[in-house]
């Protein structure tokens with residue numbers, strides 16, 4: 397099986413990056429992932445002012461996927477995620493939901509034993525997820541720290557083992573990359589980091605030809621989530637709601653008014669994160685109500 401080293405990575409999503417590996421549809425591939433801090437904080441004594449912020453949030457790739465072209469949907473099956481036995485969580489003044497408060501930059505090393513992460517005396521079951529995952533935009537560079545329509549720094553807790561992600565493809569081969577593993581994160585990612593950890597992911601790609609979603613979609617066991625990012629959290633909720641209502645209109649042949657009414661009953665909104673350059677939310681709709689095709693343009 398092809399294994400891509402964590403050394404082969406990028407700090408932006410761009411059509412100008414040369415692929416580091418090529419895969420066929422259906423061919424499993426392993427990506428090694430560096431932690432989001434670039435392995436620069438392995439001790440609580442590391443002076444955080446020495447962090448090189450140009451070396452954070454590296455995404456392994458890009459991978460060229462054969463048979464995938466502009467205008468298609470890239471399907472990413474997350475078959476497995478394994479993480480190292482310790483990670484790090486950071487607070488940095490000026491960052492996170494309490495960015496305006498006064499506090500010290502601090503790092504905490506979090507040990508992971510038998511699937512449990514220990515924050516001081518509190519043990520939490522880990523649920524490893526991929527924070528940054530995406531494809532190249534049509535033009536320009538999007539830094540890996542930014543979430544948007546191409547994916548990127550989504551920091552969505554549902555992007556975990558067993559999930560299927562649908563990404564809109566803007567360039568031939570998709571130029572897929574992923575990084576920023578979290579051993580555990582809660583919705584919001586309030587302090588700006590979660591348990592940042594290195595590890596490996598096992599993926600398999602597939603395609604839907606000639607149709608794509610406007611925003612990334614995650615499929616879980618029982619629902620689809622539309623992942624929307626915007627500078628403004630309220631605006632992100634508005635766009636996610638509109639997309640969910642449009643999917644219901646299409647799937648159920650309901651009017652706008654009926655679909656909008658139903659959104660209060662059958663569409664759940666959750667916050668992915670409030671700490672990245674764009675804020676992220678998800679609108680969740682049961683798979684009993686819609687199919688993936690109702691979410692494609």
Ligand code: CA
Pocket residue numbers: 432527528549551576
């Ligand atoms: Ca992140």
